[in-house]
Amino acid sequence: MHVADRLMKIKSAGRFLADGATSLFFPPICLGCRRIVAAGGTLCGSCWGEVHFLEQPWCAVSGVPFVMDMGEGAISPAVMASPPAYDRSRAAVAYDGAARRLAQSLKYQDRTDLAPWLARWMARAGREILADADMLVPVPLHRQRFLTRRFNQSAELARAVARISGVAFVPEAAIRIKKTVPQVGLKSKEREDNVRAAFKVPDRAAERVRDQHVCIVDDVYTTGATVAALATCLRKAGAREISVLTFARVLPGDFRRERPAPI
Numbered sequence: 001m002h003v004a005d006r007l008m009k010i011k012s013a014g015r016f017l018a019d020g021a022t023s024l025f026f027p028p029i030c031l032g033c034r035r036i037v038a039a040g041g042t043l044c045g046s047c048w049g050e051v052h053f054l055e056q057p058w059c060a061v062s063g064v065p066f067v068m069d070m071g072e073g074a075i076s077p078a079v080m081a082s083p084p085a086y087d088r089s090r091a092a093v094a095y096d097g098a099a100r101r102l103a104q105s106l107k108y109q110d111r112t113d114l115a116p117w118l119a120r121w122m123a124r125a126g127r128e129i130l131a132d133a134d135m136l137v138p139v140p141l142h143r144q145r146f147l148t149r150r151f152n153q154s155a156e157l158a159r160a161v162a163r164i165s166g167v168a169f170v171p172e173a174a175i176r177i178k179k180t181v182p183q184v185g186l187k188s189k190e191r192e193d194n195v196r197a198a199f200k201v202p203d204r205a206a207e208r209v210r211d212q213h214v215c216i217v218d219d220v221y222t223t224g225a226t227v228a229a230l231a232t233c234l235r236k237a238g239a240r241e242i243s244v245l246t247f248a249r250v251l252p253g254d255f256r257r258e259r260p261a262p263i
């Protein structure tokens with residue numbers, strides 16, 4: 001046996017022991033609240049109850065669910081009144097309850113271990129997009145912010161979705177050239193101004209993007225200002241089709257109020 005093979009064997013045995021030890025000393029905990037659950041990578045009953053998965057029937061463009069079925073390909077009045085800069089967007093869940101805690105843990109508590117789980121939900125919500133997309137492009141962070149935070153939550157999600165779907169992960173397709181202030185707390189118009197001209201497709205990436213179906217990946221869709229700015233920049237660089245896939249989406253307030261009460 002070669003030395004390298006032998007080393008590999010020792011390594012995998014070590015990993016096996018380490019995995020066993022992990023499950024022995026650290027019982028599986030709920031991804032949403034850290035209560036002990038039966039299997040790793042799941043939510044406890046109370047967190048599950050809080051997750052609002054976005055399901056069809058939905059607006060063919062925005063992916064925001066309709067209260068009633070409007071027929072295949074129906075588009076919401078909001079999208080008709082103000083068509084977005086991208087072709088389609090989908091999100092796995094409403095940004096609320098346990099889903100909100102998951103998104104915040106990934107972003108602010110360095111819980112990169114959550115990304116593969118959240119990505120599974122995203123792959124399910126975005127299956128039509130992923131069947132046809134040429135590449136996944138995470139919303140880039142400014143270099144300085146990346147240095148202080150050490151990771152980009154959108155890139156973690158995009159990489160995990162790429163692993164599940166087989167679509168190429170191309171983080172170098174866009175860079176953030178303007179150091180924007182965090183969007184939290186800004187109103188819709190302020191968010192647009194903040195991210196305008198924030199992104200750039202570097203010259204070396206232009207050829208890669210041209211005539212391609214690019215799927216932008218982000219953690220949370222709030223007003224859509226960030227992904228719209230990135231979509232505009234990718235479109236200018238020659239992308240043929242632009243989709244958006246996020247883990248969570250802030251739903252228009254009236255949607256929730258209009259949800260029919262259980263009988």
Ligand SMILES: [Zn+2]
Pocket residue numbers: 030031032033034035043044045046047048
């Ligand atoms: Zn829980």
